[in-house]
Amino acid sequence: MLMSQLRAESGVPIATIKYYLREGLLPPGEQTSATRAEYNASHVRRLRLIRALVDVGRLPLATIRKIIEAVEDEQTSVHQMLGAAHYALSLPVEPAPDDPDWQEAGALVDEMITEMGWVIYPDAPTRAELAQTLVSLKRLGMPATRDDLLPYARVADELAREHDLRKVRLDGPRDTAVETLVIMQVLYGRALDALRRLAQEAESARIAGKVQAATGPPPEGD
Amino acid sequence: MLMSQLRAESGVPIATIKYYLREGLLPPGEQTSATRAEYNASHVRRLRLIRALVDVGRLPLATIRKIIEAVEDEQTSVHQMLGAAHYALSLPVEPAPDDPDWQEAGALVDEMITEMGWVIYPDAPTRAELAQTLVSLKRLGMPATRDDLLPYARVADELAREHDLRKVRLDGPRDTAVETLVIMQVLYGRALDALRRLAQEAESARIAGKVQAATGPPPEGD
DNA sequence: TTTCATTGGAGAGTGCTACTCTCCAATGCA
DNA sequence: TGCATTGGAGAGTAGCACTCTCCAATGAAA
Numbered sequence: 001m002l003m004s005q006l007r008a009e010s011g012v013p014i015a016t017i018k019y020y021l022r023e024g025l026l027p028p029g030e031q032t033s034a035t036r037a038e039y040n041a042s043h044v045r046r047l048r049l050i051r052a053l054v055d056v057g058r059l060p061l062a063t064i065r066k067i068i069e070a071v072e073d074e075q076t077s078v079h080q081m082l083g084a085a086h087y088a089l090s091l092p093v094e095p096a097p098d099d100p101d102w103q104e105a106g107a108l109v110d111e112m113i114t115e116m117g118w119v120i121y122p123d124a125p126t127r128a129e130l131a132q133t134l135v136s137l138k139r140l141g142m143p144a145t146r147d148d149l150l151p152y153a154r155v156a157d158e159l160a161r162e163h164d165l166r167k168v169r170l171d172g173p174r175d176t177a178v179e180t181l182v183i184m185q186v187l188y189g190r191a192l193d194a195l196r197r198l199a200q201e202a203e204s205a206r207i208a209g210k211v212q213a214a215t216g217p218p219p220e221g222d
Numbered sequence: 223m224l225m226s227q228l229r230a231e232s233g234v235p236i237a238t239i240k241y242y243l244r245e246g247l248l249p250p251g252e253q254t255s256a257t258r259a260e261y262n263a264s265h266v267r268r269l270r271l272i273r274a275l276v277d278v279g280r281l282p283l284a285t286i287r288k289i290i291e292a293v294e295d296e297q298t299s300v301h302q303m304l305g306a307a308h309y310a311l312s313l314p315v316e317p318a319p320d321d322p323d324w325q326e327a328g329a330l331v332d333e334m335i336t337e338m339g340w341v342i343y344p345d346a347p348t349r350a351e352l353a354q355t356l357v358s359l360k361r362l363g364m365p366a367t368r369d370d371l372l373p374y375a376r377v378a379d380e381l382a383r384e385h386d387l388r389k390v391r392l393d394g395p396r397d398t399a400v401e402t403l404v405i406m407q408v409l410y411g412r413a414l415d416a417l418r419r420l421a422q423e424a425e426s427a428r429i430a431g432k433v434q435a436a437t438g439p440p441p442e443g444d
Numbered sequence: 445t446t447t448c449a450t451t452g453g454a455g456a457g458t459g460c461t462a463c464t465c466t467c468c469a470a471t472g473c474a
Numbered sequence: 475t476g477c478a479t480t481g482g483a484g485a486g487t488a489g490c491a492c493t494c495t496c497c498a499a500t501g502a503a504a
Contacts, residue, residue, distance in 0.1 A: 002480075003481075004480080019464080031481090034470055036470095036471075036472085048362055054462090055358070056355050062461090086422070089419065117424075119427050120420055129412075130413060130420070133409055137405070140409075141267075142405055153417050157425075158373075158377070159418060161425050163373055165429070185418065185422065189415055191355045194348050195377075196378040197407065199340065201304070201343070202342060203379075204304050204387065207392060236451095237492075237493050238492065253452090257450080258499095282491090446504085448503090450500080457492105468481105468483090470480085472477105472479085474475100474477090
C-alpha cells in the first residue's frame with residue numbers, strides 16, 4: 001500500500017501522515033525504492049487509533065506518543081505498558097507537600113484506596129491527580145468528603161472489573177492489549193462523560209417538571 | 223479590593239486578570255476613579271472557578287465563556303442555564319446522516335435513552351457527541367452493543383440522581399446553582415476518570431498477581 | 445506640594461501545538 | 475520520453491492562552 005492509498009483508507013491527509021511519520025507516531029513503511037515505501041493494515045489501524053484519541057479523546061499528541069512508545073518497546077510486559085499508558089494519561093501535577101489542603105487531600109485519597117482494597121503503586125501519578133482535583137474542589141468551597149467520593153470509587157471499581165478489563169485480552173498480542181485498554185479508558189471515558197450529562201439533563205428535567213426549558217440551546221450558538 | 227489585592231487573593235497574575243476582563247470572563251470592577259476599580263469576593267470566586275475549569279477540567283476558555291454568559295443572562299431560568307452549560311460542554315460534532323455507521327450509532331443512543339426512561343431534548347448536542355464516540359469505537363473494530371453501553375448508562379444515572387444533582391440547590395441563587403452543577407460535572411468527571419484508572423490498575427494488578435510490574439513508571443518520564 | 449510607584453487599559457508579542465504548504469530530486473507508469 | 479507521483483525536509487500558519495510593553499492618570503507618601 002502506497003501513501004496515497006493509506007490516505008484513502010484512513011481518511012487522514014498526506015501532509016498529516018507525513019507529520020505523524022516525522023513525529024514517530026506512525027512507524028515508517030517498508031522502503032521499496034528511494035521514492036517508494038510500502039504500508040500495510042497496521043498503519044491504517046494506527047492512524048485510526050491516533051485520530052480517535054485526538055478527535056474523541058482530546059489527547060495531545062505527546063500523550064499518544066508516550067503510549068505508542070510503551071507499546072513498541074518490546075522489553076515491557078503488558079502490565080508495564082498499562083502502567084505507562086496510565087502514567088501518560090494522567091495530568092501533570094506539581095505536588096505541594098507543605099500545603100495542608102494538599103496533605104488532607106492525599107490522606108483522603110489513600111484512605112479511599114485502602115477502603116476499596118485497591119493495590120496501587122505508591123508513586124502513581126493518578127494519586128496526585130486525584131488529590132489535586134480534591135484540592136480544587138475545596139478551594140471552590142465544595143470540599144469532597146469520604147462519603148462524597150466513595151460512590152464514585154465504587155462505580156469506577158465496578159466498571160473496571162465488570163466491563164473495562166473484560167474486553168482486554170491480556171494473554172493476546174501485546175500491542176492489541178494496550179490498544180484495547182487505552183480505547184476502553186479513553187473512549188468509554190468520553191462516553192461515560194456524555195452519559196452523565198444526559199442523565200443530569202433528564203434528572204433536572206424530572207425535577208423541574210418542564211423539559212423544554214431545561215434543554216433548549218443557549219441564546220446564541222456558534 | 224484593588225486589582226493587586228485580587229491578584230493576591232486569587233493567585234492569578236495581573237496580566238492574566240486583565241486578559242480575562244478583556245475576554246469577558248470576569249465582570250469589570252466598580253470604577254471608583256479613572257484609574258481605580260473596586261473588586262469583591264465574587265471576582266475572587268469567579269477567578270477560582272475559571273482556574274479550576276482550566277487547570278483541572280482542561281476546558282478551553284471559549285467553553286467557560288459560554289457557560290458564564292448563560293449564567294449572566296438574567297433572562298434564562300436555572301434549567302435553561304443547565305442546558306446551555308451542557309451545550310457548551312459537549313464536543314462539536316458534525317453529523318453525517320448519510321453514513322450507515324452514524325445512523326446505527328444514533329439509533330443505539332436513542333434506544334438507550336428510551337430504555338433508561340430519560341427525557342432528553344431531541345437536538346441535544348450530547349446525543350450527537352455520544353453517537354460520534356460509538357462511531358469511533360466501531361471504526362476501531364470495537365463496536366459497542368446495547369449491553370456494552372447500558373452498564374455505563376445505569377452508572378451515570380445513579381450518580382446523577384444520587385450524587386451530582388443532590389449537591390445542587392436548584393432553588394437557591396441562579397449563579398450558584400449553575401456553578402455548582404458545572405463543578406459537579408467537570409471536576410467530579412475528572413475525579414471519576416482518575417478513579418477508573420486507579421481501579422483498572424488495581425484490577426490489572428490483581429489479575430497479574432504482580433503489583434510492581436503493572437504500576438512502575440515508564441522507561442523515561444519527562 | 446511634590447514625588448513616584450500603582451493602576452487600568454490597549455496593543456503587540458510570545459510559546460506551544462498541530463498541522464499545512466512549498467519545494468525538490470528520484471522514480472515509475474503511460 | 476514525458477510527466478504526474480512519491481517521500482522527505484523545512485518553513486509557514488492558525489489558534490489558543492497568555493504575557494509584555496507602554497502610557498497617561500492617579501493617589502498615597504514624603
